[in-house]
Amino acid sequence: MTLAGRTALVTGGRGGIGRAICARLLREGATVYAADLSEGGSLGDEGADSAEFVRFDVTREEDAKSVMALVAQARGRLDILVNAAGIEIEKTIEDTTLEEWNRSFAVNVTGTFLTSKHALPLLRAAARQTGGASIVNFGSYDGFIADPGLAAYCATKGAVHALTRAMACDHGPEGIRVNAVCPGYIDTPMLQSFFGGEGSGGGGKSIDDLQQAVRDVHPLRRYGTPEDIANLVNWLSSDEARYASGQLWVLDGGLSAQVQQMRL
C-alpha cells in the first residue's frame, strides 16, 4: 500500500490503459477518480473497478473546472494526476482532415494542458501537506520514432513530451513532479484498431498472424499489457520516485532499443 491516503485523478480512466491504472492505484490504497467521457469507456462496463467515475471531456475547460471543484470539495487536495485520455487518428497528413487534426490536439495536448492547469491548485495543496505531488502525462514511443499512417498522433505525442519537460521545469520548485510514460505496443482497443487498419496492407495475413509477427519483433517477444504501464505509473506516482521529474519513460519491451530488423 504505497499510496495510502493519497488522492488520484486519472483521465481516460475507463479506457484500456486508464482502467488498469485506476485498478493499480486503488490497490495501493489511493482514493481514485476515473474521469472519462462515459462510464463504460472503450471497454464497456466489463471489468469496471471501484474508482469513482466522473464525467469529463478533457477538451472542455468548464469540465476541468467542475471536476477539480468536485475533488476539492471531497478531498481538499490532489496528490496524483494521470493524464491518460488520448485518441489516435490512423492517417497520413494528406488524408487527415483539419477537424481530425484539431481533435487530436484538443484531446491529447489541450486536454493535458487544461486538466493540469486546473489541477495545479489542488496539487500544490497536496505538496504543501505531504511534501510532494505528481503528474504523469501520456507520451508515446511514437513521439520519438514514427509508425506509418499516424501523423497527427505522432505530432501530439511529441508535443506532450515537450510540455512534460516544461511543466516539470515550472512546477518542480512547488514540489510537483511531472513525468511522461511513453508506451510502445500495448494491448488495448486502440491497438486492435491499428492492427485492423495495417492488416489490410499486410499481404492478406490474419490478425492473429500479424500479432505474432509483431510479438516476434519485440526483444521480449510480446507486446505490453495495460498492467505493465500501470506498474510504471504507480512507481512514478509514489514516494519511491521522489527525485524523478521531467523525464520521458519509454516502456516498450525493448522495441525501440533496436534498429529496424531486416528480414535476411
Add this chain to the structure above:
Amino acid sequence: MGSGVAIVTGGGRGIGRAIVARLAAEGYKVVTCGRGARPDDLDTAVDWVQADVARPGDAERINEAAGDAALLVNNAGVQVEKTVTESSDTDWDAVVGVNCRGVFNMCRAVLPGMERRGGSIVNIGSISGRAADPSMALYNASKACVHGLTRSIAVDHGPRVRCNAVCPGWIMTEMAEDAFALARDPEAARRDALTRHPVGRMGTPEDIANMVAWLASDAAAYVSGACFTVDGGMTAASPLRPGVF
C-alpha cells in the same frame, strides 16, 4: 573547395574509399591508410600508409606522413557479428582496438598540431551506436564510444577544432552485399530492406562522403559535437512495421 591535407583512415575500400575520392575532388591532398598493401586502383595522387590505427605508434606514423593535417576522417572500422556471450577476448581486442582505440589514437596524434592550426575531425559513428543491431554487441558499443568521444573532443578542443560524427544506416558495400547473398531469399530480403527506407533505396558510400565533405567545409563552421544520421529515414520509423509483414 577544401585545401590542405586530409587524413582518411581505412580508405582502401567501401565508405572510406568514397570519402578519399570526394575529398581529393574537393582539392585536399589526401593521405589514407589500411592494414594491407596499397590497393592497385587507388588514385596515384593519394598517399598510402600501411598502418594499423589500433597501434599508437602507427597512428603517429600516419600523422607524420600527413604533415599538417587540416582534416581527419576516422573511418576505419571492423565488425564482429556476435552477442556478448559469443564474443572472445580476441573479438574484443579487434573491435575495440580499431573502432575505439583507433579513433582515440588518431585524434591524440593529430590534435596538438590541429589545435594550433585549426581544423576539423569527422568520425564515422553508426545508427547502431544509438539503437542496437542484433548480434553486434561489441560493434554497437564501440560506435556509442565514438559518439561520446566526438562530443568530448568538440567540448575539449574547440574553438580551433570542430569535431562531428556521421552515423550511416545501411550502406551498400561489399559487406552488405554479402549479407543479402546469405539470405534465404535474397530478393525478398532486398525488397524488405527497401521498404524500410522512406527514400526508397539503400545508401551508397557517396551519400556518406557527401556528409563528410559538408561537415569538413566552412558551411559547417557552427557545427560541432554533432552526430548526424544519414540513413534514408530508416531510424525515423519504428522497428515494427506491420505493413511489411
